[in-house]
Amino acid sequence: MQTVEKKKLLLEVDHLKQYFPVKTDSVFKPKNYVKAVDDVSFHLYEGETLSIVGESGCGKSTTGRAILRLDEPTDGKVLYSGQNILDFNKKEMRKLRGDLQVIFQDPFASLNPRQTVKQILNEAMAIQQVVPKEKRMERMLELLGYVGLPEEALDRYPHEFSGGQRQRIGIARALAVNPKLIICDEAVSALDVSIQAQILNLLKKLQNQFQLTFLFISHDLSVVRHISDRVMVMYLGKVVEIAEKKALFDSPHHPYTKALLSSIPVPNPTYSREKVILKGDVPSPIDPPSGCRFHTRCPFATERCKIEEPALREINKNHYVSCHFAEQLFQ
Numbered sequence: 001m002q003t004v005e006k007k008k009l010l011l012e013v014d015h016l017k018q019y020f021p022v023k024t025d026s027v028f029k030p031k032n033y034v035k036a037v038d039d040v041s042f043h044l045y046e047g048e049t050l051s052i053v054g055e056s057g058c059g060k061s062t063t064g065r066a067i068l069r070l071d072e073p074t075d076g077k078v079l080y081s082g083q084n085i086l087d088f089n090k091k092e093m094r095k096l097r098g099d100l101q102v103i104f105q106d107p108f109a110s111l112n113p114r115q116t117v118k119q120i121l122n123e124a125m126a127i128q129q130v131v132p133k134e135k136r137m138e139r140m141l142e143l144l145g146y147v148g149l150p151e152e153a154l155d156r157y158p159h160e161f162s163g164g165q166r167q168r169i170g171i172a173r174a175l176a177v178n179p180k181l182i183i184c185d186e187a188v189s190a191l192d193v194s195i196q197a198q199i200l201n202l203l204k205k206l207q208n209q210f211q212l213t214f215l216f217i218s219h220d221l222s223v224v225r226h227i228s229d230r231v232m233v234m235y236l237g238k239v240v241e242i243a244e245k246k247a248l249f250d251s252p253h254h255p256y257t258k259a260l261l262s263s264i265p266v267p268n269p270t271y272s273r274e275k276v277i278l279k280g281d282v283p284s285p286i287d288p289p290s291g292c293r294f295h296t297r298c299p300f301a302t303e304r305c306k307i308e309e310p311a312l313r314e315i316n317k318n319h320y321v322s323c324h325f326a327e328q329l330f331q
């Protein structure tokens with residue numbers, strides 16, 4: 001586990017595992033599992049934005065879903081304000097859903113197409129019983145103001161809006177229940193770059209206004225650079241590096257992070273960054289490589305890497321890396 005500073009902890013994820021059974025055509029075959037999230041630990045401070053990055057299939061979205069119990073985790077703990085929410089019963093979980101909200105990549109799929117914005121927002125408030133019925137209209141208008149939508153939006157349906165506007169409705173719905181933590185799962189990935197910037201700025205503004213905590217899941221490092229306080233990099237179901245944003249972007253210490261960062265375009269035609277091309281594909285999470293999971297693609301792998309799994313260890317203050325040679329490889 002990482003060192004805990006005096007900032008207030010909101011969420012602690014402790015040795016979280018999410019395995020999905022693989023269907024076999026024979027009862028005699030041993031059961032296999034997709035180890036989508038395999039022994040992941042991290043924490044979130046109140047009011048911060050922690051981003052999870054990695055290639056598709058690294059387990060970042062599965063981690064978010066497991067925290068929310070949208071999929072029931074296989075093992076581990078998720079401590080929210082000190083309580084393990086994986087032990088909560090349905091009633092306790094329903095109550096908690098107000099505190100923990102999610103914004104998905106595709107607002108069109110997550111908004112009911114048969115409901116007007118008014119019905120969508122009203123339903124969210126009614127389920128969580130956060131605003132008395134007679135005050136809901138006032139609150140809805142307030143919410144539209146926060147996310148930059150006009151009052152007329154209330155009587156319109158999701159298909160009548162642009163992608164960016166629909167994401168604003170998704171944000172308003174999340175805000176409607178006074179959340180503390182919002183998990184943004186590829187929340188801006190489907191939007192044009194100019195609209196992405198608007199939504200990111202809106203999220204930042206709302207975070208300051210309402211002291212929100214964000215777990216921001218994205219494959220896009222430029223977006224992550226814009227919004228994060230800290231960044232966690234995942235590879236094949238494991239955390240490989242976690243650090244404050246500046247430390248991670250300026251001085252990555254895991255070969256995988258280094259390779260990911262080398263692929264970000266540089267907005268300067270006179271400067272060219274050394275590109276690290278990784279060989280091969282991401283191995284299967286059903287039968288991940290022994291030792292360090294990255295050894296099949298790592299340009300620095302040794303015999304030790306094939307046998308011994310590196311621990312996630314602190315190499316600088318608040319900078320954790322799981323590589324046997326983190327200090328030697330990159331100064």
Ligand code: SF4
Nearest residue numbers: 292295298305323324
């Ligand atoms: Fe590469 Fe070995 Fe470090 Fe894994 S432990 S990242 S294989 S050098």
